[in-house]
Amino acid sequence: MATPGPARLLRAAAASSRRWLFSSTSPAAGPRPGSASAAAAGRTARPFSLSARAVLSSEDKITVHFINRDGEKLTAKGKPGDSLLDVVVDNNLDIDGFGACEGTLACSTCHLIFEDHIFEKLDAITDEEMDMLDLAYGLTETSRLGCQICLKKSMNDMTVRVPEAVADARQSVDMSKNS
Numbered sequence: 208m209a210t211p212g213p214a215r216l217l218r219a220a221a222a223s224s225r226r227w228l229f230s231s232t233s234p235a236a237g238p239r240p241g242s243a244s245a246a247a248a249g250r251t252a253r254p255f256s257l258s259a260r261a262v263l264s265s266e267d268k269i270t271v272h273f274i275n276r277d278g279e280k281l282t283a284k285g286k287p288g289d290s291l292l293d294v295v296v297d298n299n300l301d302i303d304g305f306g307a308c309e310g311t312l313a314c315s316t317c318h319l320i321f322e323d324h325i326f327e328k329l330d331a332i333t334d335e336e337m338d339m340l341d342l343a344y345g346l347t348e349t350s351r352l353g354c355q356i357c358l359k360k361s362m363n364d365m366t367v368r369v370p371e372a373v374a375d376a377r378q379s380v381d382m383s384k385n386s
Contacts, residue, residue, distance in 0.1 A: 267286070267287070268286060269285055269358045269359075269360065269363045270284050270364050271284070271285060271291065271358070271365055272366040272367070273302065273367055273368075273369060274366060274368040275301070275369050276303070276369050281302070283295070283297075283300055285297065285298075285358050287357075287359060288357050289357065289358050290310060290353065290354050290356060290357050291354070291356050291358070291367065292305070292310050292317050292353045293310075294358070295353065302369055304316050306354065308354075310354035311354075312335050312339055312352070312354065313339075314339065314342075315339045315342045315343035317352050317354045318344075318345070318350060318351075318352060318369075318370055319351060319352070319353045319368065319370075320345075320368040320369075320370060321349045321350075321365075321367055322365065325367075326349040326351070328359075329351060330356075336351070339352060343370070344370060345370035345371055350370075
């Protein structure tokens with residue numbers, strides 16, 4: 208069976224979105240007269256508010272200690288599910304060159320070295336991450352890319368070390384130029 212061409216797929220997607228836009232469940236269409244949603248629309252709207260549970264308290268955040276290249280200890284907090292790259296960026300930590308590809312698995316600048324007891328609990332490494340780690344300087348048995356490690360409660364108060372050197376193509380010197 209032949210696959211549909213791009214034009215046919217676009218027409219199907221447009222038709223699908225038109226059905227959604229004008230159906231009774233669409234917020235844009237509003238309630239249809241005589242429908243259950245019309246009766247619900249007549250009720251007083253409840254003002255938007257956040258419950259105490261919905262707001263993430265500092266107690267729910269996970270503390271991470273980074274040992275920078277110069278030996279300085281940087282401490283930051285992140286939410287469960289945040290990557291270590293997110294923690295560095297969101298907390299504006301001064302780690303030179305960290306996360307050059309913004310987490311797209313196209314570099315190894317977010318290379319981190321983990322403590323053994325934390326490394327053992329990390330999710331399995333993917334082939335793509337392993338390929339990028341092969342390019343990293345200072346690779347160890349407990350090396351991983353920070354963009355691929357998401358925080359869990361069990362990681363609270365962990366310490367990770369930033370390697371002394373980084374493989375960052377943005378900082379490489381073009382040797383082909385003669386001066």
